[in-house]
Amino acid sequence: MHAVIVGNGIAGVAAARHVRKGDPGARVTMISDETADPFSRTALMYVYMGVLARAHTHLYERRFWDENRIDRVLDRALALDPAARVLTLHEGGAVPYDRLLVATGSLPALPDWPGRDLDGVQGLYHLADLDRMEAAAPGAAPDPAVVVGGGLIGVELAEMLRTRGAAVTFLVREERYLPRVFSASESALVAAEVRRHGVDLRLGTKVERMEGAGHVEAVVTSRGERHPARFVGVGTGVRPNVAWLAGSGVEVGRGVLVDRTLATSAPGVWAAGDCAELRDPPDGVRPREPIWYTARLQGATAALGMLGRPRVYAPGVFYNSAKFFDLEYQVYGRTEPAPPDSTGGADWEWTDGARHLRLHHEGGAVRGVSALSVRLRQDVCTRWIAEGWTLEAALADLGAARFDAELSRPLGV
Numbered sequence: 001m002h003a004v005i006v007g008n009g010i011a012g013v014a015a016a017r018h019v020r021k022g023d024p025g026a027r028v029t030m031i032s033d034e035t036a037d038p039f040s041r042t043a044l045m046y047v048y049m050g051v052l053a054r055a056h057t058h059l060y061e062r063r064f065w066d067e068n069r070i071d072r073v074l075d076r077a078l079a080l081d082p083a084a085r086v087l088t089l090h091e092g093g094a095v096p097y098d099r100l101l102v103a104t105g106s107l108p109a110l111p112d113w114p115g116r117d118l119d120g121v122q123g124l125y126h127l128a129d130l131d132r133m134e135a136a137a138p139g140a141a142p143d144p145a146v147v148v149g150g151g152l153i154g155v156e157l158a159e160m161l162r163t164r165g166a167a168v169t170f171l172v173r174e175e176r177y178l179p180r181v182f183s184a185s186e187s188a189l190v191a192a193e194v195r196r197h198g199v200d201l202r203l204g205t206k207v208e209r210m211e212g213a214g215h216v217e218a219v220v221t222s223r224g225e226r227h228p229a230r231f232v233g234v235g236t237g238v239r240p241n242v243a244w245l246a247g248s249g250v251e252v253g254r255g256v257l258v259d260r261t262l263a264t265s266a267p268g269v270w271a272a273g274d275c276a277e278l279r280d281p282p283d284g285v286r287p288r289e290p291i292w293y294t295a296r297l298q299g300a301t302a303a304l305g306m307l308g309r310p311r312v313y314a315p316g317v318f319y320n321s322a323k324f325f326d327l328e329y330q331v332y333g334r335t336e337p338a339p340p341d342s343t344g345g346a347d348w349e350w351t352d353g354a355r356h357l358r359l360h361h362e363g364g365a366v367r368g369v370s371a372l373s374v375r376l377r378q379d380v381c382t383r384w385i386a387e388g389w390t391l392e393a394a395l396a397d398l399g400a401a402r403f404d405a406e407l408s409r410p411l412g413v
């Protein structure tokens, strides 16, 4: 069996490992147009900040791929013919396969602002984006800089640029930080953290246009302000990287449409990770979830389908983690803050001004946990949610949930 995997992000790598594990005799080929060495995309910021060398971000040492007989090909997939089971590469030409995984990830989604195509305006997703940032001011930072878009990548861009000493203006369209994710007090804590690091955070501010002659010189906002900029980092979200499948007959919605086993509409073709979209997601699971853990689990699940042992994708209780400068963030389950007039749930919140804990509960049961700079044990929080613990029971169990209780200040809850 020749398993071909297009994309060597975490979805592609997880699939390659699981195909190898499940079929020692299979030929496994993993193709990427980015780099032959799979690396951690989430670690890109630390390379720019001088904390990690590029080689430190590699997911495995090179010999791992040889030892596990996973062929790595640096090339771009141009077209797919599922009926003939042939993939066409830019340089390598036709590659016949038996089973194929599409794991081509995302692309930064930049809104259609006038001036968007000026030099110095970019997103952050691929290694090439990091190279462009470096080239903008080698060893230093392009100064002044403007960051647009209040998601996780926007904050990362602001931190990267501040670490190298740039003056950073951070434009966020919403009136408070990530309102669909955070409660008002969580948003305020994150905003204070961003400002504490010297970032000029402007909430409720939309971009009108970018100005410059060839290279960006300024960003003009809906409030009529003009922010000078030698560099504009855009973190306004991502979109699935699926255009190359046009004409292949593989059904695409926003992402490659897959069933619960990650099989696409085309026989012999699966899709996983940021580029995939579940047609009929299980309760509580979003059709697309462009995050690391989702991509890893989907890659592993798709591999089972490729091995002829399909398994339903069952992510269990949602979990993710991130960092906003020095604020650590962990989230479990469903935490969308309850609107004041809602009957759909309520939030229990605790903060001491530096740390924050929120338990979202509905119908008498804890549905989600959101923690800022309070480290929690995944198994304990997952149990509360999966077993439907009451708020009172979960609060009584808080000691068991704290990850580093012996080393940190008591919560005083």
Ligand SMILES: Cc1cc2nc3c(=O)[nH]c(=O)nc-3n(C[C@H](O)[C@H](O)[C@H](O)COP(=O)(O)OP(=O)(O)OC[C@H]3O[C@@H](n4cnc5c(N)ncnc54)[C@H](O)[C@@H]3O)c2cc1C
Pocket: 006, 007, 008, 009, 010, 011, 012, 031, 032, 033, 034, 035, 041, 042, 043, 044, 045, 075, 076, 077, 078, 103, 104, 105, 106, 124, 125, 126, 152, 153, 156, 241, 244, 272, 273, 274, 275, 289, 290, 291, 292, 293, 295, 320, 321, 322, 323
């Ligand atoms: C800066 C940054 C920080 C992030 N931080 C977090 C975080 O803290 N937590 C979190 O959960 N998630 C984070 N994410 C998101 C997370 O990294 C992604 O969800 C995850 O990497 C997606 O993995 P993937 O394997 O689906 O796709 P990708 O990692 O995008 O890999 C796809 C690969 O396929 C290649 N490819 C695409 N098209 C072709 C083609 N036609 N031919 C050949 N190769 C092709 C691409 O070049 C790429 O190498 C972050 C993302 C970024 C950019």
